[in-house]
Amino acid sequence: MKARSRVLLGLDVVTLLVMAAATYMVFIYAPVERTMGLVQKVFYFHVAAGWTGMLGFLAAVVAGIAYLATRKSSWDLVGLGAIEIGLVFALINIITGSIWARPIWNTWWTWDPRLTTATIMELVYAAYLMLRQGIEDPERRARFGAVYAIVGFISVPLTFFSIRIYRTIHPVVIGGGDPTVSGSFSMTPAMGATFGVALVAFSFLFASLLWHRIRLGQLGAQVEQLKLKLMH
């Protein structure tokens, strides 16, 4: 337990340092984009937050499958924590996207496949939390949560494709895109480096938050157990 908390402290420190580095690079190091100006800087944390959200939802599926296979309640904690964190970062992703879209697309919101899918994804995982709230028995809560995390995750790509068949105006920066799409740009090496560091920083942030969340859940379970002992 002690060794683990020391590793966790180390992780926290590293996370703090990379986050600081990423923030520095975004605001000072990376050049200002020519046509969009300062608002383009939203891009780094916008994509990194979206990345973290997907990381959370992916981790929840893995944890869900692991839970159904092993029935170990620790996997349920991992799944729940990953989805809670994923929800927050997916929301940050949507909000930062809106901030960027206002000056560039001249609207806060558009029914573009990625935006729409991101929003539906938020609803899927909000439903996940409501499902859990409706179940008393922790074993059943974990089981149903795992099943819904899997079903919800499978639906995401299909939702995306269903909306994709409508025309998209969302820029595809990575993997080359259509330069005529409003708001697309090509990255300079400095921008690429900043982007990379932001991704790494958010991944660290995710790992550290998830670990804290799991620890919190374990402590909560211990408190429950002690309470029950006192009552008898």
Place this chain on the structure above:
Amino acid sequence: MADDALIVVSNLVKRFGPKVVLRGLEFTVKPGEFVALLGPNGAGKTTFLRILSSLSSPTLGRVRVAGHELPRQAAAVRQRLGVVSHLPLLYGDLTAEENLRFYGRMYGVAALERRITEVLALVGLAPRRRDLVRTFSRGMQQRLAIGRAIIHDPEVLLLDEPHTGLDQDACDMLDQILTQVAARGRTVVMTSHDLTRVEDLASRFDVLTRGSIRATTSRQDMPRDGLLAFYRRSLEAAKTDPGAAQ
């Protein structure tokens, strides 16, 4: 001893989250026994019966029914098991015989129509076979529920408080049916919180309280008028037992 036993449960533990419901329960039933599981509400009787009937899996411990391990060989156990719970497990919009026909198909019963007639006669519902179950009284539903549970002629019959909500006449009729089932050499395990309900039926009495079996006695060892005292004594003893207070 364990070789000829039909039900063997050893060191059974069941937890719901932090709550421990069954703590190291030991239980053995020989073929042909009629065991009454006595205990107050919340003692873990229903949980124990759900585990025996393969509806819930044990947290720890071994459960063997009719030579098969639970929960691994659940399908084989289910084929040899009939269960009556305090809910009827019947469809109100189907007739008595349709309910039996449905469950008979689920169990793959051979010569089903003849078996349905036989079972309906046994539970005294032959005249009502074409009536909707939703028009049945609670007592009739419970009799049909027993018919449903024995449609595939199981070796073991498990009953969870089958007398709940029945009036005196219905209880007497239920007891008659159970006596007939037991007389055919079937093994029966029945829970009850009320000793008077089972004292004439069972051949063995186990007291389950605070998640384990605290005492056991049989009809041979205990005169009928001594049973109530035995039951009270066992409950008292469990209250002061330090092993239970955790």
Place this chain on the structure above:
Amino acid sequence: MSAFLRAMGAVVWKDLAAELRSRELISSMLVFALLVILIFNFALELDASARANVTSGVLWVTFVFAGTLGLNRSLAIEKDRGCLDGLLLAPVDRTAIYFGKAAANLVFILVVAAIVLPVYSVLYNTNLFAQPGVLLVILLGAEGYTAVGTLLATMAVQTRTRDILLPILLFPVVIPVLVAAVKATSGYLQALPLDEIRPWLNLLVTYDLVFTAAAFMVFEYVVEE
């Protein structure tokens, strides 16, 4: 395999026999569906000239809403009198129970659709049967919808908040079905070339396959304790 089909057949037969007698599931779905159409009539001013994609949107929203009503009821019947336990006590594969329930639910939705379509045609003086492709889309869409719906309704009825939970769980994951079915239906109604409809049909088939397979694999976990 024959034991699997026998059990699945028994569940379907049981559901249809009970429904034939009570008619409570289909009649409530049907009345609800007609009410939804009525409400849309005033909300959107539907008329003969209403565009084909409005028609298909109204139809699919109607099916999806009425469908949750039916799914909830179909599984609540199993839960309320302990019948779900009765099914689980039988020595049959759990997925046979799932496919039996899903097949019965599919039949119920198709029956509702079979009544709603002519009624809608009469009310708005159009012929929804002119394009047989519409029927194909309804079959594909209803299959995907009931495949996920039966799985999620089985979970929902086992929760404390079951009356409100099913649509919340179900709607966000059936959006692909809804989008594809609406677009494909309106494509057929506008007599678009098959090339423009095919992507939507492909999506529907993919959804049906993926979710039927997924439900097949996880159903055991929503009923086994």
